[in-house]
Amino acid sequence: MIITVASGKGGTGKTTVAVNLATIAAEKGSVELFDCDVEEPNAHLFVKPQNITKKEVSTMIPSVDIALCNLCQECEKICRFSAINIVAKKIMVFADMCHSCKGCLMVCPTGAISEGARQLGSVLTGYSKQGFKLTWGELRVGEAMSPPLIKKVKDEINNLYNLISIVDAPPGTSCPAITTLRDSDFALLVAEETPFGLNDLTLTVEGLKKLGVPMAIVINRAEESKGIIDDYAEHENIEILGKIPFSKEAAKICSKGLFLVEEMAEIRAIFQKIYQKIYCKIVKTENKGEIK
Numbered sequence: 001m002i003i004t005v006a007s008g009k010g011g012t013g014k015t016t017v018a019v020n021l022a023t024i025a026a027e028k029g030s031v032e033l034f035d036c037d038v039e040e041p042n043a044h045l046f047v048k049p050q051n052i053t054k055k056e057v058s059t060m061i062p063s064v065d066i067a068l069c070n071l072c073q074e075c076e077k078i079c080r081f082s083a084i085n086i087v088a089k090k091i092m093v094f095a096d097m098c099h100s101c102k103g104c105l106m107v108c109p110t111g112a113i114s115e116g117a118r119q120l121g122s123v124l125t126g127y128s129k130q131g132f133k134l135t136w137g138e139l140r141v142g143e144a145m146s147p148p149l150i151k152k153v154k155d156e157i158n159n160l161y162n163l164i165s166i167v168d169a170p171p172g173t174s175c176p177a178i179t180t181l182r183d184s185d186f187a188l189l190v191a192e193e194t195p196f197g198l199n200d201l202t203l204t205v206e207g208l209k210k211l212g213v214p215m216a217i218v219i220n221r222a223e224e225s226k227g228i229i230d231d232y233a234e235h236e237n238i239e240i241l242g243k244i245p246f247s248k249e250a251a252k253i254c255s256k257g258l259f260l261v262e263e264m265a266e267i268r269a270i271f272q273k274i275y276q277k278i279y280c281k282i283v284k285t286e287n288k289g290e291i292k
Helices: 015-028 045-049 074-079 103-107 147-154 175-181 196-213 228-236 246-255 265-288
Strands: 001-006 031-035 048-062 084-087 090-093 114-126 134-139 163-168 186-192 215-224 240-245
Touching: 001 015, 001 175, 015 031, 015 045, 015 163, 015 186, 015 215, 015 265, 031 045, 031 147, 045 114, 045 134, 048 090, 048 147, 074 084, 074 103, 103 114, 114 147, 134 147, 147 175, 175 196, 186 196, 186 265, 196 215, 196 228, 215 228, 215 265, 228 240, 240 265
Parallel strands: 001 163, 001 186, 031 134, 031 163, 186 215, 215 240
Antiparallel strands: 048 114, 084 090, 114 134
16 A cells, blocks of 8 residues: 655655654554655655665667667657757757657667666665665766656655555655655645645645545644635645644654654544554455545
8 A cells, every 4th residue: 555645845854744744653553654755855864864875867868879760850750849950961869858758779770878877866775774674776966857867766665565655755746745745655745834735735736636536634834723724625625634733842843854654642543543443444455445
């Protein structure tokens, strides 16, 4: 079961929810945590993993053999991103614009194009003292496209029957977030009680509807009274699984890179209830083939 923790905007507390939920889940059974916010991963700052392994990741770019190229322009015609062009009777490859679709290889009539490589970044893995494995990606400085590296991080997800995979998604609703949310079994949306928070939550909900991913909401830094997120959730018939209250003490704990569930009994109880509700949904999925 893949549970993706997402948000419409940055700064809502998405990573805070993901790492604390993983800690509670690890006490109940088998769980792994994946940080797919490869442009600025920070789950490892909380987890402080040990026994870290690292592997470099690259993606395909076209490599052209000039001796075989007849300048037929078929590669240029098929490339939607203008990554390969014929200029002044010379073929030019713009590696940073290539999306690695391999279309140019398929249409080249002379076999002049072969697979080259461009480094994307790294995928790292380590283990927490709480008993779960953390996998995260670090995008190469200057690399423009994060989705290919996000896919490499997701390739590490183990589909064992009794294993829960918690995925920390990039913020927003652009390609990195959608790439992460795709193929998720359940999305936990972290929202904040502000007009901006509501606006961006709305965008994420609409995206998840198109992806067909079931969802629920957690309100972070919640006020005691009913707010605009409550009204929106009620209108959209989306369940609010829990509310994490606004707390200066919690902010101090997070700033030190510590787990809220290990430092604050009140917050621990909230995350236990959130996990239990998600677990009940998973059981329903296994028994009935759907999440309600």
